[in-house]
Amino acid sequence: MFQEFKKFAMRGNVIDLAVGVVIGGAFGKIVASLVSDIIMPLVSLVVGGMDLAGKFVSLDGNTYPTLAAAQEAGAATLNYGLFIMAIVDFLIIAFSIFMVVRAINRMKKPEEPVVEEPTTKECPFCKSQVAIAATRCPHCTSSLE
CATH class of the missing domain: 1.10.1200 (Non-ribosomal Peptide Synthetase Peptidyl Carrier Protein; Chain A)
Known part of the structure; x- marks a missing residue:
């Protein structure tokens, strides 16, 4: 105490x-x-x-x-x-x-x-928001590299 x-x-x-x-x-x-x-x-x-x-x-x-x-x-x-x-x-x-x-x-x-760093990016194929570190889009499965 x-x-x-x-x-x-x-x-x-x-x-x-x-x-x-x-x-x-x-x-x-x-x-x-x-x-x-x-x-x-x-x-x-x-x-x-x-x-x-x-x-x-x-x-x-x-x-x-x-x-x-x-x-x-x-x-x-x-x-x-x-x-x-x-x-x-x-x-x-x-x-x-x-x-x-x-x-x-x-x-x-x-x-x-x-200024906050972005945490997401846009998939160039399906235009969905994905995590910045993602290598594949979880929506359209396109390769993001």
């Missing part, structure tokens, strides 16, 4: 996946910082200084000045502002990944088409 696990863990796909997860985690932090520190302040400026992260609806019927105050009071809240920010994060990450994959695909050389 140990040998099977070692063989599985050392396959190229598993190592590539591990590297991808580590790089993806770091990339996610960069994008989260981009969204929260650069994009959302610009969005806030465009929409008149509104803090999207602080937008919520209290489900207990009371009104709270901030999300932190509602959470401190133990009120159940629908945090639609945080949800919108998560959607923006996702869209930016998806677009960024798309652009990286697109750039990588453009750098790759186009694969040359594989």
